[in-house]
Amino acid sequence: MSSKCGGCDYAGVPYEKQLQKKQAEMEKLLGEFGPVLPILPMENPLYYRNKVHHVFGRDRSGNVFSGSYEKNSHIIVRTEHCLLEDEKCQEIMKTIEKLAKSFKLRIYDEFTGTGLLRHVLLRRGFKSGEIMVVLVLTSPILPGKNNFVKALKAAHPEITTIVLNVNDKSTSMVLGNYNKTIYGPGFIKDTLSGCTFRISPSSFYQVNPVQTELLYDTAIAFAGLSGKETVLDAYSGIGTIGIAASRKAANVISVELNGDAVRDAVRNAMENGADNVRFVKADAGEFIKAMAAEKKRADVIFMDPPRSGSTEEFISAAATLSPSRIIYISCGPDTLARDLVVFAKKGYRAEKIQPVDMFPGTGHVEVVSLLSRTEGTTRAR
Ligand code: SAH
Numbered sequence: 564m565s566s567k568c569g570g571c572d573y574a575g576v577p578y579e580k581q582l583q584k585k586q587a588e589m590e591k592l593l594g595e596f597g598p599v600l601p602i603l604p605m606e607n608p609l610y611y612r613n614k615v616h617h618v619f620g621r622d623r624s625g626n627v628f629s630g631s632y633e634k635n636s637h638i639i640v641r642t643e644h645c646l647l648e649d650e651k652c653q654e655i656m657k658t659i660e661k662l663a664k665s666f667k668l669r670i671y672d673e674f675t676g677t678g679l680l681r682h683v684l685l686r687r688g689f690k691s692g693e694i695m696v697v698l699v700l701t702s703p704i705l706p707g708k709n710n711f712v713k714a715l716k717a718a719h720p721e722i723t724t725i726v727l728n729v730n731d732k733s734t735s736m737v738l739g740n741y742n743k744t745i746y747g748p749g750f751i752k753d754t755l756s757g758c759t760f761r762i763s764p765s766s767f768y769q770v771n772p773v774q775t776e777l778l779y780d781t782a783i784a785f786a787g788l789s790g791k792e793t794v795l796d797a798y799s800g801i802g803t804i805g806i807a808a809s810r811k812a813a814n815v816i817s818v819e820l821n822g823d824a825v826r827d828a829v830r831n832a833m834e835n836g837a838d839n840v841r842f843v844k845a846d847a848g849e850f851i852k853a854m855a856a857e858k859k860r861a862d863v864i865f866m867d868p869p870r871s872g873s874t875e876e877f878i879s880a881a882a883t884l885s886p887s888r889i890i891y892i893s894c895g896p897d898t899l900a901r902d903l904v905v906f907a908k909k910g911y912r913a914e915k916i917q918p919v920d921m922f923p924g925t926g927h928v929e930v931v932s933l934l935s936r937t938e939g940t941t942r943a944r
Contacts, residue, residue, distance in 0.1 A: 568632075568634075568642065570631055570645075570925065571647060573923075573925060578604070578608050581920075581923065581924070582602055582920060586601065588928070589602070589918045592897070593899065593900055593903070593913070593932075596907070597912060597913030597916050599916045600915055600916065600918070602918040602919065602920055602928070603777055603781070603918070604920050605771070605920050605923050608920070608924065609646050609924075610646065610649055611649075611770075611773060611774070611923065612648045612649055612652075613649050613686060613687045613688070614684070614685070614770045615648045615652040615653065615656065615684070615685045616631075616684045616685075616737060617629035617630055617631065617656050617682065617683050618630065618631065618682055619639075619660075619683065621672075626664070627660050627664045628641045629641070629683065630642040637673060642656070647925070651687060651719075652685040652687055654719070655719050656683060662711060666711055668705075671701060676733060678701065679700050679701055679702060680699075680700055681700065681701065681730060682699035682737050683697065683699065684699065684728075684737065685697070686768070688751045688754075689753060690753055690755075691753050691754060693721075693723040693751035694719070694723055695722075695724050695725075695726065695750065695751045695762070695764065696715065697727075697738070697764045698727050699730050699738060699739070700728070701729070701730065703729050703743050705727060712725055712745055712746050722746075724747030724749055725747060726743065726744050726745065727742070728743075728765075738764060738765050742764055749763065749764075750762055750764075755779065755807070756776050758803070758806050758831070758837075759835060760802075760803060760827070761827045762827065763824075763826070765823050766824040767824060769803075770921075770922075771921045774921045775921070778892065779804055779807055781917055782931050783804075783807060785888070785890050786811075786863045786865070786888055788811035788863065790811055790813065791812075792813055792862035792863050793860060793863075794812045794814070794861065794863045795815075795816050795818070795851070795854075795863070795864045795865070795884070796815055796817040796818070797847040797851065797864065797877070798866060798867045798869070799818060799819045799828060799842070799867070800821075800824050800828070801828050802827070802829075802831045802840065804867060805837075806828075806832055809832075809840045810837075812839070812863070813839065814840070815837075815839060815840040816861075817842045817843065818842075818843045818847050818850045818851070820847070825844040847866070847877055848880070852880040854880065855883035860885070861884045861886045863886050863887070863888050863890070864881055865892065866881070866889065867891075867892040867893075868898075869894070869895075871895065871898060872898025872901060873891075873898075878905045878909060879905075879909060882911060885936070886936075888933060888935050889934040890934075891903075891934060892930070894921070896928055896930050899930055903934075906934055910936055911936055912934065912935070912937050913932045913933065915932070915933050916930060917932070919931065
């Protein structure tokens with residue numbers, strides 16, 4: 564495991580020790596808001612990343628290689644063998660390096676802005692085994708495309724779809740806006756918490772499926788649903804939490820900003836027979852503010868914002884909807900702590916805080932917190 568790539572801060576730290584460190588950190592950061600339960604560990608904390616992204620480069624002798632950026636820099640560190648990335652995906656990445664060379668693909672050079680192949684993104688359905696290859700290019704034209712597809716499929720018949728993504732901008736974003744499917748359906752499917760989900764190239768999907776089930780099951784258990792509730796699933800991605808929760812709720816409204824993710828979510832609800840879930844493509848803060856202005860109600864709110872956390876606008880409107888429970892799922896405990904201060908001012912406190920080890924080998928921790936209304940702040944409806 565290389566600590567140079569900036570991916571695994573806990574390289575070489577025994578797993579038990581990693582868990583102790585994370586537990587201590589979470590208690591220090593979040594303990595003042597409510598009881599921090601013991602972190603849920605991963606049984607086998609290796610090769611769990613089912614989303615593998617590599618940047619492509621050329622060394623001084625002209626050989627194609629792939630890896631990650633060195634921490635805080637744009638120097639590419641070759642990935643020889645990573646203990647976190649799915650092993651099948653690592654094999655495919657090596658094959659693509661070889662094919663890039665034999666097909667004489669021009670590798671993108673960040674400094675001159677020339678070349679074709681920039682990144683490769685692989686996603687593997689943990690239960691389905693389906694594999695998506697996304698080749699991020701500066702142009703939609705891949706020379707020798709049909710033979711490239713044939714050679715890649717011959718080496719890895721388990722690949723189910725190949726997509727060209729065009730990113731011709733000078734940006735640190737990996738994916739551009741345009742996708743062209745050159746093989747298969749353009750998405751993969753996977754199963755989580757008993758539901759099947761469709762995943763497109765740019766839709767968010769958790770990277771550790773084993774721990775994600777644990778995360779979702781914890782979140783849904785915290786919600787204590789009886790079947791009668793109106794639920795809001797904010798920052799809903801491809802609809803995973805809302806769809807899984809819909810079986811135990813009267814109805815669910817899911818709100819998400821990314822259009823591709825919303826399209827996946829609508830399909831996912833249909834395929835899982837979840838006809839009591841409605842999807843809205845909007846900014847979660849604006850949407851919930853409008854709900855509050857229209858005096859709409861929600862009994863339970865799930866919120867799963869990106870690492871940057873939520874906003875005062877969202878939190879304030881969430882409190883106005885006056886749900887009895889809010890389940891806040893966070894991949895950024897610092898921003899969670901910041902947001903819990905705002906929630907406390909609005910009359911919501913953390914009843915329990917459950918860290919989940921979603922990212923073994925790294926310093927990141929995922930946290931599910933159950934917030935409920937403190938006595939005396941019940942609002943009239
Ligand atoms: N709950 C989902 C996704 C969580 S990731 C899951 O478990 O898979 C966070 C999601 O928030 C992403 O899908 C991202 O596109 C979305 N997002 C980011 N900012 C947003 C905003 N302002 N309003 C709504 N959704 C947003």
